[in-house]
Amino acid sequence: xxxxxxxxxxxxxxxxxxxxxxxxxxxxxxxxxxxxxxxxxxxxxxxxxxxxxxxxxxxxxxxxxxxxxxxxxxxxxxxxxxxxxxxxxxxxxxxxxxxxxxxxxxxxxxxxxxxxxxxxxxxxxxxxxxxxxxxxxxxxxxx
Numbered sequence: 001x002x003x004x005x006x007x008x009x010x011x012x013x014x015x016x017x018x019x020x021x022x023x024x025x026x027x028x029x030x031x032x033x034x035x036x037x038x039x040x041x042x043x044x045x046x047x048x049x050x051x052x053x054x055x056x057x058x059x060x061x062x063x064x065x066x067x068x069x070x071x072x073x074x075x076x077x078x079x080x081x082x083x084x085x086x087x088x089x090x091x092x093x094x095x096x097x098x099x100x101x102x103x104x105x106x107x108x109x110x111x112x113x114x115x116x117x118x119x120x121x122x123x124x125x126x127x128x129x130x131x132x133x134x135x136x137x138x139x140x141x142x143x
Contacts, residue, residue, distance in 0.1 A: 009096055010089035012128045013110045013118030019044045022051070022077035026058045029076050042109050042116060043080045049109045049116045051080035086111045087120070093128060096120055 020029050020041040029041055033055060043051035053076050061079040062070060086109045087096050096108055100122070110118040 007093040007128060007132075008089065009087050009091045009093065009108075009110050009120055010118070012093065012124045013089070013120045014124065015118045017042050017109070017116060017119045019116070020053060020076050021045070022075065022080065024076045025072055026053075026061065026074040026076060026079055027071040029053050030055070030058060030071065040107050041076075042119060043076055044116060047115045049084060049086060049111055051077075051082040051084050052107060052109065053080040054106075057081060084109065088112055089117060093125070097125055100125070 018036045018038050018041050022043055040054040042049050057079045085099055085103050106122045108120045
């Protein structure tokens with residue numbers, strides 16, 4: 001594992017990103033999350049990331065409207081977070097982590113020239129940091 005300052009977004013991002021369209025229903029979004037085992041979807045128009053929708057976003061909307069039946073008519077564009085925080089593939093991990101902490105977010109889509117290339121999650125960050133710690137401990141143990 002390289003030095004912390006040299007770890008880039010591309011080094012830790014997931015390249016498989018589950019996406020949804022803004023005109024899809026909240027129900028469709030939940031089905032996609034469930035079938036792929038994820039808690040959020042990047043909302044795209046074409047291949048351009050325009051927002052993110054999480055299980056929490058949908059739950060809040062259902063509770064506000066007070067009806068599970070609304071899931072079939074509620075559109076992703078009405079429940080998604082449109083103030084999307086992204087990074088580029090060459091963004092240092094330290095910057096990504098800073099954005100996540102400052103904005104209190106768990107996922108950061110990785111975009112290049114407006115095109116979605118991947119996503120970084122809390123889990124990706126924890127794994128990268130754990131690998132770094134283990135590598136450093138191993139170096140200290142070696143003669």
